[in-house]
Amino acid sequence: MTTHSVALTPLEQYDAEAGPTISLVMPCLNEAEALPWCIDQARKALVALGETFEIVVGDNGSTDGSVEIALKRGVKLVRAERRGYGCAYHAAIAAARGRWIVMVDSDGSYDFGDIPALIGLLREGNDLAMGSRLKGDIEPGAMPWLHRYVGNPVLSGFLRQLYRTSVSDTQCGFRAFTREAYDRMHLRCPGMEYASEMVINAGKAGLAIDEVPIRYHPRKGQSKLQSFSDGWRHLRYMLMFSPTHLYLLPGASLVAIGLVMLLALLGGPLQVGGHAYDYHFMILASMLAILGYQIISLGLFAKAYFRVHGPFRGDPLIRGFLAHFTLERGLKVAGVLFVLGVAANSFVLVKWVATNFGSLDEVRMAVMGLTLTVLGVQTAFSAFLLSFLQNALPVED
Numbered sequence: 001m002t003t004h005s006v007a008l009t010p011l012e013q014y015d016a017e018a019g020p021t022i023s024l025v026m027p028c029l030n031e032a033e034a035l036p037w038c039i040d041q042a043r044k045a046l047v048a049l050g051e052t053f054e055i056v057v058g059d060n061g062s063t064d065g066s067v068e069i070a071l072k073r074g075v076k077l078v079r080a081e082r083r084g085y086g087c088a089y090h091a092a093i094a095a096a097r098g099r100w101i102v103m104v105d106s107d108g109s110y111d112f113g114d115i116p117a118l119i120g121l122l123r124e125g126n127d128l129a130m131g132s133r134l135k136g137d138i139e140p141g142a143m144p145w146l147h148r149y150v151g152n153p154v155l156s157g158f159l160r161q162l163y164r165t166s167v168s169d170t171q172c173g174f175r176a177f178t179r180e181a182y183d184r185m186h187l188r189c190p191g192m193e194y195a196s197e198m199v200i201n202a203g204k205a206g207l208a209i210d211e212v213p214i215r216y217h218p219r220k221g222q223s224k225l226q227s228f229s230d231g232w233r234h235l236r237y238m239l240m241f242s243p244t245h246l247y248l249l250p251g252a253s254l255v256a257i258g259l260v261m262l263l264a265l266l267g268g269p270l271q272v273g274g275h276a277y278d279y280h281f282m283i284l285a286s287m288l289a290i291l292g293y294q295i296i297s298l299g300l301f302a303k304a305y306f307r308v309h310g311p312f313r314g315d316p317l318i319r320g321f322l323a324h325f326t327l328e329r330g331l332k333v334a335g336v337l338f339v340l341g342v343a344a345n346s347f348v349l350v351k352w353v354a355t356n357f358g359s360l361d362e363v364r365m366a367v368m369g370l371t372l373t374v375l376g377v378q379t380a381f382s383a384f385l386l387s388f389l390q391n392a393l394p395v396e397d
């Protein structure tokens, strides 16, 4: 099975101890139609580049003869246990020995003639070189309309906004990076969202990223991409790892709207545009304030968790917060909110007693009391959880 029918080029006969300069890594799932062409083209382009190299194919379960093709052509074949684009790369890159790693699909959609441009960016000192199909040349039929004008711009735009990067084509599968950069990116995603994770983590690790326009051709064989489920995997990854956008900003907006409404209605009904706004809007305001506050708490827990366990040790906001936070300070804030809430509720009770337990019309103050009491109790329990997370920080932090 391991006998090859294609002779290795001199550049592939590198010093075993030192390893090659370049590892070209391709994930493969049933790409028998395109794989021979990809391996031949990759070899040609890498020989022209003049650096020592190896070609690594990461396969997880092809049943169409791709494995035999790879072996016959003398490339390094790595079998990934778990299915998925990300899993194929994890396994293949772990086995790769090169100082520079080029990643590219094995479906014939990328142009191996663009390898020098990507390597050129690494030579200039960049850590991650991204291909950009959107700035390059997309052949008719290479990218479905839905991906070209909806999926890719939406996912790329969302990622740029949430993670402050200028990468134009975040889903592009043709990239190059240094081994050191790879180790600093701490990639874990198993599926197609691996492509987003790499751009996000490269930014978090402070790597130097640049991009070059590349060409994109219609793929050979069947696509493995499932537009909606894979699109969702990208989106959910982006949200999950950005607590500021998932929790803090929406939570703070709800709290602000809720508090402004509560205070505006505390004195009596409001007339706006000929309509009266009264108790019902106070109850709505209370709900918004409580919901928003809970969402903010969850955001702080998520950020504190990333600070403790994430490879990038949190952002400046949570670092600053945890540097000043103590359980006692949290409990003091909780106490103030709780006492204000109890005071508002006591005011209502006193009124009721004063009317000799007669009819009562203190809904405004009761809603205010409810809101403050809930926020106070929530703050106390949140403070304990934050303190617990704070205590899990490594001692040297």
Ligand SMILES: Nc1nc2c(ncn2[C@@H]2O[C@H](COP(=O)(O)OP(=O)(O)OP(=O)(O)O)[C@@H](O)[C@H]2O)c(=O)[nH]1
Pocket (backbone or CB within 6 Å): 026, 027, 028, 029, 030, 031, 058, 059, 060, 080, 083, 084, 085, 088, 104, 105, 106, 107, 109, 142, 143, 173, 219, 222, 223, 224, 225
């Ligand atoms: N090993 C492995 N490779 C995979 C898996 N899913 C996809 N691939 C490979 O990853 C590359 C990207 O998959 P594609 O189907 O080309 O996805 P795409 O490029 O986003 O979509 P297209 O525009 O249709 O090509 C191809 O080389 C696939 O063979 C998988 O589960 N395991």
Ligand SMILES: [Mg+2]
Pocket (backbone or CB within 6 Å): 105, 107, 109, 219
């Ligand atoms: Mg493809």
